[in-house]
Amino acid sequence: MRIKQLGPLFQKHQQRWYVCALAITKNRQLAEDAVHEALLAVAETPAEPDNLVAYVYRAVRNQALRLRQQSMRHQSTWTEVIDWQQADPALRHQQQTVLQLMSQLSEAEQQLLVMKAIGGLTFKEIALSSNQSINTVASRYRRAIEKLQESTP
Amino acid sequence: MNQPEDILKSLSLKPASARYQTKADELFGQPAIGSINLKPFWQWSMAAALLLSLTLNVVQFQLLEATPDQAESAVGQHEDAQKNPGGYSIVQSDESPDGLHQSITIIWENKS
Numbered sequence: 001m002r003i004k005q006l007g008p009l010f011q012k013h014q015q016r017w018y019v020c021a022l023a024i025t026k027n028r029q030l031a032e033d034a035v036h037e038a039l040l041a042v043a044e045t046p047a048e049p050d051n052l053v054a055y056v057y058r059a060v061r062n063q064a065l066r067l068r069q070q071s072m073r074h075q076s077t078w079t080e081v082i083d084w085q086q087a088d089p090a091l092r093h094q095q096q097t098v099l100q101l102m103s104q105l106s107e108a109e110q111q112l113l114v115m116k117a118i119g120g121l122t123f124k125e126i127a128l129s130s131n132q133s134i135n136t137v138a139s140r141y142r143r144a145i146e147k148l149q150e151s152t153p
Numbered sequence: 154m155n156q157p158e159d160i161l162k163s164l165s166l167k168p169a170s171a172r173y174q175t176k177a178d179e180l181f182g183q184p185a186i187g188s189i190n191l192k193p194f195w196q197w198s199m200a201a202a203l204l205l206s207l208t209l210n211v212v213q214f215q216l217l218e219a220t221p222d223q224a225e226s227a228v229g230q231h232e233d234a235q236k237n238p239g240g241y242s243i244v245q246s247d248e249s250p251d252g253l254h255q256s257i258t259i260i261w262e263n264k265s
Contacts, residue, residue: 003180003181004181006181007180007181010177010181014169014173014174014177015169018169018173019166022166022167028167028169028170029170031169032169032170032172032173032176035173036173036176036177036180039177039180040180081166081167082164082165082166082167083164083165083166083167083168086165087163087164087165088163091155091160091163094155094160095160095163095164098157098160098161101157102161113161114166117158117161117162118161118162118164118165118166119166145157145158148157148158149156149157152157
């Protein structure tokens with residue numbers, strides 16, 4: 001039964017799946033729900049994926065997109081998903097400025113920056129979730145960083 | 154101003170809540186199997202359950218002592234088992250009269 005395979009995978013990847021979902025939903029509860037629902041969906045699918053981890057990453061992304069779509073009325077900002085208790089108060093002004101500047105980028109670019117720079121996902125993990133090549137993800141990330149630098153005062 | 158990338162890297166996301174792990178435990182976890190120390194009423198219940206299990210050609214029988222949380226988890230597993238072709242389970246949860254066991258969960262699983 002696949003649910004038995006997913007248990008150990010969850011212990012290993014739970015933080016990364018959560019970050020992946022949070023970067024899309026901008027909401028902690030929705031992100032948690034997205035991961036749980038993705039796991040249930042993967043457990044029930046009759047398909048036999050070659051790479052179960054990659055399959056779950058994509059399922060998490062799909063569930064996060066679906067839940068975000070359902071809750072469009074409750075749009076959150078990046079400021080709301082940041083753990084400010086862990087943030088350096090001396091950098092607070094710069095951090096808030098960068099988060100505001102980030103909102104000028106496309107939604108996909110913002111998600112990429114949050115997953116990589118804040119969430120600490122690797123390019124490979126982001127590539128798994130978005131079904132893109134690692135090179136594509138890396139070049140889009142660099143481009144997003146350049147755009148952010150260009151708009152920085 | 155520092156590089157935007159460095160600024161972003163100085164931030165961290167809000168961690169997942171305790172619910173994230175708890176719900177996953179319900180999804181993946183097994184209720185703990187407690188010791189069998191039952192009053193006569195429960196011994197009769199167990200005997201009846203065993204008889205029923207034999208009648209239903211059950212190959213696996215478990216008697217579990219469970220807290221309400223564990224019982225809830227078992228109900229989740231019951232729902233999962235129902236979705237599993239070739240198997241089913243019945244979950245019964247009650248409060249024991251002696252108050253020693255908050256609930257008893259019995260799972261019959263048919264793997265035939």
